[in-house]
Amino acid sequence: MNQQELNLDLKNLSIHQTKEFNECVIKHRKDFDQMLCKLAKQKNLHTDIFFTSIFSREPEFSPLYERCCKLSFIKKQLDSGLVKKIIVDEIELFEVLKKSEICKKSGVIIHCNENRLRNISKKLLPFRSFLRSFCFVVFMLLARRKVKIDHLNDKKIILFSTNILKGYISKNLDSEYSDRNFPDINDFISEEQRDRLVFLPQFPGGPKPYNKIFERLRKQKQSFLIKADFFKLKDYVYAFSYPFRIDVKTINDVKFLDFNITRLILREYWQTTFDFKIIESLLNCIISKRLRQSGIKISVLIDWYENQLSSKGLIHGFKHNSPNTKIIGYCGIIDSASYRVNLHPSEYENDQMLLPHQITVLGEDTKDDFMEFTKNLNIVSAPSLRYKYLHQIERSNSKTSEFTILVALPIFKDQAENILSILAESKTSLEKIDNIRVNIKVHPTQSSEIYQSLYDVESKNCKFVDGDFLEWVKATDLLVSAASTTCMEALAMGVPVAIIGAKNQILQNPIPKSIHHDYWRVCYSSNELIGFVSAVYGIDKDNLTIDSEKIRDSYFMMPTNRNIQKLINFQ
Numbered sequence: 001m002n003q004q005e006l007n008l009d010l011k012n013l014s015i016h017q018t019k020e021f022n023e024c025v026i027k028h029r030k031d032f033d034q035m036l037c038k039l040a041k042q043k044n045l046h047t048d049i050f051f052t053s054i055f056s057r058e059p060e061f062s063p064l065y066e067r068c069c070k071l072s073f074i075k076k077q078l079d080s081g082l083v084k085k086i087i088v089d090e091i092e093l094f095e096v097l098k099k100s101e102i103c104k105k106s107g108v109i110i111h112c113n114e115n116r117l118r119n120i121s122k123k124l125l126p127f128r129s130f131l132r133s134f135c136f137v138v139f140m141l142l143a144r145r146k147v148k149i150d151h152l153n154d155k156k157i158i159l160f161s162t163n164i165l166k167g168y169i170s171k172n173l174d175s176e177y178s179d180r181n182f183p184d185i186n187d188f189i190s191e192e193q194r195d196r197l198v199f200l201p202q203f204p205g206g207p208k209p210y211n212k213i214f215e216r217l218r219k220q221k222q223s224f225l226i227k228a229d230f231f232k233l234k235d236y237v238y239a240f241s242y243p244f245r246i247d248v249k250t251i252n253d254v255k256f257l258d259f260n261i262t263r264l265i266l267r268e269y270w271q272t273t274f275d276f277k278i279i280e281s282l283l284n285c286i287i288s289k290r291l292r293q294s295g296i297k298i299s300v301l302i303d304w305y306e307n308q309l310s311s312k313g314l315i316h317g318f319k320h321n322s323p324n325t326k327i328i329g330y331c332g333i334i335d336s337a338s339y340r341v342n343l344h345p346s347e348y349e350n351d352q353m354l355l356p357h358q359i360t361v362l363g364e365d366t367k368d369d370f371m372e373f374t375k376n377l378n379i380v381s382a383p384s385l386r387y388k389y390l391h392q393i394e395r396s397n398s399k400t401s402e403f404t405i406l407v408a409l410p411i412f413k414d415q416a417e418n419i420l421s422i423l424a425e426s427k428t429s430l431e432k433i434d435n436i437r438v439n440i441k442v443h444p445t446q447s448s449e450i451y452q453s454l455y456d457v458e459s460k461n462c463k464f465v466d467g468d469f470l471e472w473v474k475a476t477d478l479l480v481s482a483a484s485t486t487c488m489e490a491l492a493m494g495v496p497v498a499i500i501g502a503k504n505q506i507l508q509n510p511i512p513k514s515i516h517h518d519y520w521r522v523c524y525s526s527n528e529l530i531g532f533v534s535a536v537y538g539i540d541k542d543n544l545t546i547d548s549e550k551i552r553d554s555y556f557m558m559p560t561n562r563n564i565q566k567l568i569n570f571q
Helices: 015-027 029-040 047-051 064-080 091-099 101-106 116-123 125-142 166-172 191-196 211-218 233-240 262-271 276-293 309-321 347-351 364-370 413-430 469-474 484-492 526-537 541-555 561-568
Strands: 007-009 085-088 109-112 156-163 197-202 297-304 326-330 358-361 379-381 403-408 436-441 462-464 478-481 497-500 520-523
Touching (some): 015 029, 015 064, 029 064, 047 276, 047 309, 064 091, 085 091, 091 262, 125 276, 156 191, 276 297, 364 541, 403 413, 413 436, 413 478, 413 497, 413 526, 469 484, 484 541
Parallel strands (some): 007 085, 156 197, 403 436, 478 497, 497 520
């Protein structure tokens, strides 16, 4: 038995331990869901608590899911009787472990290496979040205008809730608007329906002046409803005052497996207090009321749906304030539910009126996955507007002898660095493969310069490249990445995929088990990557092309007039 196995360091797991950790993640997902369902039924919980991080299940926002996954892994290691010392880097986990009976009985040593500065910064998070959220509100108030909406008052509006990114605005709003999430939707509907179609935008990212953005949207031929134009000052006061409506002292005896995590939950509640995700979701609860008071009648709400707090706020508000509005959650991506556990709805969300009347997903094969935690859902497959290009694209037919690998770095720096480190370790072995070429493409929001100096990966046959991702992947024989949607797009184009798993972390893998392992693999090390590269090197590309057509048909339904009409005319 080596020292690493005797000392369980959650920030320095071996590859074997990381795989065991992810086995625990899969095994105990329903235990996590049941814990939240039980918590949701505790007495005297104010409705607002369901718009906080505790019930969000969003791993990018709430650490609760990942912490519970770590506890499940620790329990498995303790049950083996081999661990003598556990090292954690969070005081929250340390306190849970120190007080747990299972740790006391095992006699294991618990050590926390979180530094004092980080601990202090977490205590100050609510004050930082308050200032940040306050800046959002100030910019919204400054950009608010009294707008004429008479042309909408006598229509049954088809409302599309969407996200508009900063870069997308600068690139596309000077011409006729085409939404990023619902592109070319007007091509599939009648002129009368186009006249009733309105977008309700949200603007992900940090606080920024909205004046120019809002003005450009107001001048568009396409109709927009900008929420800031309808909110009243008291709405912002209401959203910011939610901590005074929630009595967290009523939360008691919350258990996950053999651990009491009550204090863990209370700490998270405090640390995420006043975060703008919460403020925005509470404001979204109100917007349906303000639209109704303005005389706007919403016939159908189609929300870009990833089951995040912002969507829950919209849905909850419309169900209460506009009960005749039909609500559709359009999940237009295929993402990693193994990590983003919130993608799969829970029964407590149904009980709290946080789910749409109908959820539409990409592909028949994903419907059962979405019912992982509750069967009480109305789920149908829907056309893939955002990825309809996959049915129109053709891969390069050039008879080159080169074997080309495209490394697509994700937006998250730690994931990108993990990929580059494994690529650097694989460099010597890759260069032994005849006619190999490696192109490295950074995320479009980043510059290659931030990575070029970190790892020695560049050589004669390995370069950082610029340009359109689509053009590069069309001429690629293998994609290496950890960006989930990108991986499914590549498979749909007939390009095999190596997903690089990161040590110590929950695996982010969106690829369904029904897609044969000949075409994709999870690789945690350079040896595993080299092994898959060698396997792909000998694949019959004609067979791969047939499979890619099946993937497109199964997971990226081609939009037609008929299936779009079925979407927007949901009864």
